[in-house]
Ligand SMILES: *[C@@H]1O[C@H](CO)[C@@H](O)[C@H](O)[C@H]1NC(C)=O
């Protein structure tokens with residue numbers, strides 16, 4: 175019995191060929207993107223590098239978006255605040271481009287992604303430096319939050335994107351046994367996104383990649399707090415579109431304030447919003463006028479739960495990253511720490527020791543662990559949260575130190591701050607802080623930890639740590655939130671096959687993952703004949719017009735034959751159905767009888 179030998183040889187040959195093919199590097203063209211004006215020592219003239227000191231409170235002008243480096247307050251330039259008419263013009267251009275792109279092949283779309291990936295990997299430093307200048311975050315924070323997340327998303331789309339956008343076959347049930355049921359995923363048209371400033375690179379690429387890969391156009395309004403970098407990143411996208419021969423108007427980056435955003439909501443086919451619950455409500459209200467779908471990611475107040483059976487030093491490092499990544503300006507940053515009473519004292523001691531070693535300063539001027547806050551007056555808001563907690567009995571047990579800040583930007587920095595004796599009466603434990611604050615509370619039982627962690631208006635993410643993985647999973651499964659990391663922080667976002675989004679005031683709808691990709695689509699249910707043209711739909715005689723006298727009797731039997739719980743009743747009804755159909759008098763006689 176050796177007939178399977180050839181098969182084995184063929185199989186092995188196939189595997190070897192696949193492996194050898196993998197070794198051949200794909201042919202991906204490089205793109206040129208002019209970056210001379212965004213580099214610190216580039217072509218920037220003396221005139222436009224003066225120190226920009228905006229008026230506190232209101233923006234001085236509303237027809238221009240003024241950009242400055244938060245860590246130094248150095249002026250970066252301005253961009254126009256687009257009028258509603260201008261926004262509609264951008265969307266109209268995107269709509270025309272999408273009609274062409276809708277018929278692009280997945281092969282072409284993948285090439286677009288590969289070109290971007292190649293550029294990103296070869297220009298990590300440039301991309302991170304631009305992000306760092308515009309937001310104040312460190313190069314390491316930018317690498318983790320901008321580069322890795324985006325590369326992960328591109329890699330996932332390359333590997334699986336097509337699979338999840340192909341028609342998906344579903345069961346068709348008894349009555350439709352002769353049919354084939356499927357779901358098709360068509361582009362929606364123009365996807366609009368209004369994105370936050372905390373990750374100016376990833377927040378632009380994230381909706382753009384999903385929209386373009388699923389055959390849509392994208393118009394993205396970048397935040398007024400991070401427009402400078404967004405406009406540079408746009409050049410990368412344009413160059414990659416040109417390199418694959420895609421229509422040049424397929425992606426637009428627009429700048430402006432609320433009016434610009436509103437006009438975008440009312441002219442696109444779907445809106446993705448990343449921001450606060452307050453603005454989220456306005457977006458939804460505006461979207462109700464045109465009845466377009468919305469995805470709202472409105473931030474969180476994520477709990478970080480630590481049981482007593484953990485390897486403390488490693489969890490403490492994760493906790494620090496969870497709280498201080500991007501100066502704490504993360505949608506899913508760790509904002510509430512619940513630690514088991516048995517290890518509470520040593521957890522606090524280890525956190526305090528590390529926090530005291532943290533050095534805060536302008537990230538491009540030295541080796542700093544943490545950079546600036548992006549938004550003006552944010553440090554004031556953070557201090558108010560801390561003060562409210564102190565007034566109610568909380569205590570600061572550790573703060574990080576400042577490096578050389580320079581006089582103009584001191585207000586843009588906030589030291590990492592550890593608080594104990596906190597509870598849920600304090601605003602610090604209720605409102606999203608979006609800053610490097612670590613409030614730590616004690617718990618005695620898993621039930622108590624669940625109750626505390628779940629006690630929030632927000633429900634974006636959580637992180638639960640225990641030496642016993644089952645116990646951590648059990649705790650996380652009780653929490654009302656959209657993403658849960660077991661013995662890790664933000665690991666769900668690094669698995670780009672997974673959806674991202676929350677419940678409660680954290681919003682609804684999902685971006686990222688299969689769900690986020692399909693959310694860019696018109697989801698169409700299609701039923702076709704399974705054995706066409708041999709078996710076609712024929713309306714049974716008794717219910718053909720004009721209906722026969724026993725039409726309802728026929729229906730009754732048919733229903734029981736299809737759905738009856740008892741197999742014998744079903745068989746009996748089936749026989750009855752067949753009988754009625756075969757006894758059916760020809761139509762002409764039927765008519766005569768009625769008359
Ligand atoms: C909250 O904490 C403060 C300080 O530890 C304490 O004085 C206060 O009684 C606590 N409130 C509640 C409701 O537990």
Ligand SMILES: *[C@@H]1O[C@H](CO)[C@@H](O)[C@H](O)[C@H]1NC(C)=O
Nearest residue numbers: 624625628629630652653654
């Ligand atoms: C979690 O909170 C929600 C409301 O936010 C509540 O309905 C649910 O019962 C809570 N679950 C637990 C286990 O406390």
